[in-house]
Amino acid sequence: MRIILSGGGTGGHIMPALAIADELKKTEGVEIFYVGKEGSLEEELVQREGIKFYPIPVEGLPRKKISAKTIHSMWSLSQGMRACGKILKEIKPDVVIGTGGYVCAPVVLKAQQYRIPTVLQEQNAFPGKANRFLAKKASFVALNFKEAKVYFKRKDNLIYTGNPVRQAFLDKISQDKKDNREEKIVLSFGGSGGQESTNDAIKEIIKSHDKLPFHLIHITGRDYYEEFMEDVEERKDLEILSFSLEIPNLMDKADVVIASSSAMTLAEISALSKASILIPKAYTAGNHQVFNGKSYESQGASVLIYEEDLTGEKLYATIEDLLKDDKKRQSMGQCAHRMCNEEAVKEIAKRILELGSHGKEKEKTNS
DSSP: OEEEEEOOSSHHHHHHHHHHHHHHTTSTTOEEEEEEETTSHHHHHHHHTTOEEEEEOOOOOOSSSOOHHHHHHHHHHHHHHHHHHHHHHHHOOSEEEEOSSTTTHHHHHHHHHTTOOEEEEEOSSSOOHHHHHHGGGOSEEEESOGGGGGGOSOOTTEEEOOOOOOHHHHHTSOSOOOOSOSSOEEEEEOSTTOOHHHHHHHHHHHHHOSSOSSEEEEEOOTTTHHHHHHSOOOOTTEEEESOOSOHHHHHHHOSEEEEOOOHHHHHHHHHTTOOEEEOOOTTSGGGHHHHHHHHHHHTTSEEEOOGGGOOHHHHHHHHHHHHTOHHHHHHHHHHHHHTOOTTHHHHHHHHHHHHHHHHHHHHHHHO
16 A cells, blocks of 8 residues: 655644654555655655655745735645646655645645545644645544534534654653752743844843753754853753654653643644643634643633743743642643543544555556
């Protein structure tokens, strides 16, 4: 069975795809291929996993008024569609899976035109435009948040599974749950690309305190690291990173996690039963991170701070409030864990394999 995966732009679209790929590869005879943007984060991560990567030229459409960039993006989309047509004819996949974002739109759309079964995985409480459009002809759509259901016109192909978390994420967690440090640990990061507002608030906290009453691990994002470090000196209570592939271990050790409310980060927070402070990125498509964050806040799993309200002083006070209350953190972690479906990736993979097998049987009958 041959399966194409596509999704990219951010780790939030890529990690669910890799989780699904990991699970599908456990079945003998399954071949996995990945279609994404050339020179992108998905190309880097996918090739590291040993999956054959097919690059296509594609760009996201600007969200504002029509401009020269809009015209260029439309031209890029048409080029991407042509490239996807060639890839589909070469691979002849049994199923094509999209995990969201503009990157997956051309390949899923072209697959639907060729009457190849397609599957969508929607991470967010407010679905993206691409998935809302493509869902009309998808074989099924796997939802992470139940709240997302109302935004799809077609309802009969929607299933609730939760977000797929890679087994490798859980496997990497240190067996020793106790850290050598006596002080509490706070992990702060803003997704795979970083978050400027969080960086500014963390920098304000560092400058306002000669020594923090906790150990802070902050991940700036590669593009922000040099600028961040211009104003920050090395200290024993700080660990400043530009990027990390060790999020499982870092999150596992943390008493409090500060993060944007990307769906994949939330799934990992839930899997590890962590208390969290969420800072939704205000500029995401459809403001979906706000919807995600509100869902966790309403379940008592997180404290939500909007970017427009974020200051170092407010963030520090929130951290202090959580660190001094062990019962509150434990309760928040338990609430977060209740929002996690550890069997999500198995359920999605099982349905994909059934879909592919049904298609093969249909081919035999027709031939």
